Amino acid sequence: MIVYLSNFVIYTNAMYVVKADGRREEFDRSKIVRTCLRMGVPREVAEEIAAKVEQRSYDGISTREILQIVFELLSKHHHPSFRHRESLRDALSALRPKPDFEQYVRLFFREQGYTVLPNQIVRGRCLDYELDGIIEINGKKYMLEVKHHVNSHTRTGLEVCLAIYAKLLDLNKGYELGVSTIKFDGAIVVCNTKFTFHAIKYSECAGLILLGWNYPKEKNLSTLIEKMKLYPITYVKGFDKEVYEKLGDSGIVLLKQVVSAPVAELARVSGLDEELLSKFKEKAREILSKP
Amino acid sequence: MIVYLSNFVIYTNAMYVVKADGRREEFDRSKIVRTCLRMGVPREVAEEIAAKVEQRSYDGISTREILQIVFELLSKHHHPSFRHRESLRDALSALRPKPDFEQYVRLFFREQGYTVLPNQIVRGRCLDYELDGIIEINGKKYMLEVKHHVNSHTRTGLEVCLAIYAKLLDLNKGYELGVSTIKFDGAIVVCNTKFTFHAIKYSECAGLILLGWNYPKEKNLSTLIEKMKLYPITYVKGFDKEVYEKLGDSGIVLLKQVVSAPVAELARVSGLDEELLSKFKEKAREILSKP
Structure with a gap:
């Protein structure tokens, strides 16, 4: 059996990535570099991260998982604010x-x-x-x-x-x-x-x-x-849905708006707790600071 | 308790009908007359049926149930072909x-x-x-x-x-x-x-x-x-989905088409069984005959 089967084994180095819509495409390191550059990461770091992602990828990996690895590496090696970030695409659809x-x-x-x-x-x-x-x-x-x-x-x-x-x-x-x-x-x-x-x-x-x-x-x-850096409020991870909705109801949908307003003022218009808003503001500031 | 509550009882003769979209409207006998007339029923019979439907209706009855009663009365008192009929509205959406x-x-x-x-x-x-x-x-x-x-x-x-x-x-x-x-x-x-x-x-x-x-x-x-009488094939009740689909695939979507073609020809183009098609045709003919 083994002898017969071995005739049919196809040797290939191609690694495929499964996209959100179910389509498969070949792993492309340059796409990861571009994603990083778009987020303001210097080219050197972007190349380094893409190489690391490639090492950790496997045939059939999802684009979502790849993005998670990118964020993890960015927060570890480049800037801690990446820990607090949703992907921008998901953040926009969460509004x-x-x-x-x-x-x-x-x-x-x-x-x-x-x-x-x-x-x-x-x-x-x-x-x-x-x-x-x-x-x-x-x-x-x-x-x-x-x-x-x-x-x-x-x-x-x-x-x-x-x-x-x-x-x-x-x-x-x-x-x-x-x-x-x-x-x-x-x-x-x-x-x-x-x-x-x-x-x-x-x-x-x-x-x-x-x-x-x-x-x-x-x-x-x-x-x-x-x-x-016109990030929506949903770009900050880890708060209850109610927080984003109360901010949205008050016309506050950009991280820039959160950072530029005093906490007391944010609390007044949104009805949210000052302590919670301080935490939110801190994360927003970290994201907007760099890169 | 009973004494107090009796002050709040509202005496009303209104009977409400619940429509398919959940809205309620007052029972309107003339609507039933119109439905019957649209189906070719003589006015006298239509009025008689509407009166019977009103007797059997209750507050909160659905329009669907009303239509079922209408069909039942029509098949009993007016024409047996109503037994084989889907409502026209449902028949069109079933195509x-x-x-x-x-x-x-x-x-x-x-x-x-x-x-x-x-x-x-x-x-x-x-x-x-x-x-x-x-x-x-x-x-x-x-x-x-x-x-x-x-x-x-x-x-x-x-x-x-x-x-x-x-x-x-x-x-x-x-x-x-x-x-x-x-x-x-x-x-x-x-x-x-x-x-x-x-x-x-x-x-x-x-x-x-x-x-x-x-x-x-x-x-x-x-x-x-x-x-x-441009009834769709789905107006005939009681056949498998496959029957309607095979007829549709062959371009046969009107009862008129079914009635006017020989059974052998229908069987040839649709690939359906002749006996089954004879039954279908019989019901179609009954519906198209009268009223």
């Missing part, structure tokens, strides 16, 4: 769609220096629409549409983008008819996950501006968050 | 979205005398779209979009209608650019359930033609089906 993620996106644009008006109802030709916000960039007005998926691997598809385009048209017809005073120059669609291929192709053609987890290739949501 | 319901809708329009082209891919300006069909009415071409919900109480909402409008625009831009040869005069959206208020309001304004369970008020899907 509630409303009011947290909408508020998060509005602050995200405000932090880039743009004027952002809050959510409001605007009349179109056929209907009134509740917009998630209006963003002004270089004197131009954009309708903001925010899509949040609790599952960080759900994609935003074509149908959503088609609907937003039709909404934009109807709003501008409303302006032409004089039922509204706002003329929009375009629409910005922000999503915590990826867009489908067709959603991207249509939007590029129709002139919708998309911002998602990994789109556009440069300056996408994840790279901008890392670059400007 | 598979593809290929059954799409095929059903195309045949539905063909039976009204319109020219219907099958599903196909048409190029727009930004993308290619797979259309569920193209319908010609008085020399005008309409893109057909079919929506099917397995839950017969799920509504089709605004987002769907906005997306269809944007798709129609993109297809016509494709025609203007010369990448397609079809100019559409509009879009027809057919759904086995109801539309939301906003979906209807938008579509009426934007010029989309909707056809749903109870829209438009006259000549909606349910009244047209009853009037023309």
Whole structure:
């Protein structure tokens, strides 16, 4: 038996990684280097960590487990704050769609220096629409549409983008008819996950501006968050759901907001305990400090 | 105790019915009359049945149970074929979205005398779209979009209608650019359930033609089906799922199709047993015969 079977053994050095959606792809050390660089880790350290992760990986390892090893190594060898961190992708999907993620996106644009008006109802030709916000960039007005998926691997598809385009048209017809005073120059669609291929192709053609987890290739949501340290409150690990929700209810969704406000003020607006908030603030500060 | 409590007893004759979505509404005998009339029952019989149903109803009865009583009384007093019938609403949602319901809708329009082209891919300006069909009415071409919900109480909402409008625009831009040869005069959206208020309001304004369970008020899907006896195969009760699926796979989705084809032919295209098909056909014939 053994003699026969040995004819069928395939010798291979390939090690496969199982992704969250179940697909398998070959282990790629450079992806780990890029993940580390995105988190502000110097290249030297990133290369070193990627090599260590490769040593500890095995065929069939999940991307989630790999990320856990990366975080563990980063907290041990690079910076202790990594102990307190959720993965950014999971942190974004842990925000509630409303009011947290909408508020998060509005602050995200405000932090880039743009004027952002809050959510409001605007009349179109056929209907009134509740917009998630209006963003002004270089004197131009954009309708903001925010899509949040609790599952960080759900994609935003074509149908959503088609609907937003039709909404934009109807709003501008409303302006032409004089039922509204706002003329929009375009629409910005922000999503915590990826867009489908067709959603991207249509939007590029129709002139919708998309911002998602990994789109556009440069300056996408994840790279901008890392670059400007616009981490959501859910990025801090280890507190009860209630803590994040009470902060969110008070309009506090960025770690920057937590760090910049006095504990007494945070306690007043959120109704949370000062001691607990001090701990939260300490962890937030550690994360924002370095790298 | 009893003395005190008696002060709070509210005397009322109102009997409430619990709808499928959990809402309660007052028992309304005229609704039962209308249901019966829609099924081709003469008014006299309809009134008689409604009165009997009211006698047997109680506060908190479900609409489903009411419908069961109606069918039971109809089969006993009016026509035996009601024994074999599923409710039409449930029958439509029991069809598979593809290929059954799409095929059903195309045949539905063909039976009204319109020219219907099958599903196909048409190029727009930004993308290619797979259309569920193209319908010609008085020399005008309409893109057909079919929506099917397995839950017969799920509504089709605004987002769907906005997306269809944007798709129609993109297809016509494709025609203007010369990448397609079809100019559409509009879009027809057919759904086995109801539309939301906003979906209807938008579509009426934007010029989309909707056809749903109870829209438009006259000549909606349910009244047209009853009037023309365009019952789906799932209207016949009591066969295995496999039977309906094999018929559907063969493009047979109407009871009319079953009745008009020889059993040997049905057996050949579907691969089903002739004896079983004879029984199916017998029940179908009984339903189509009267009322």
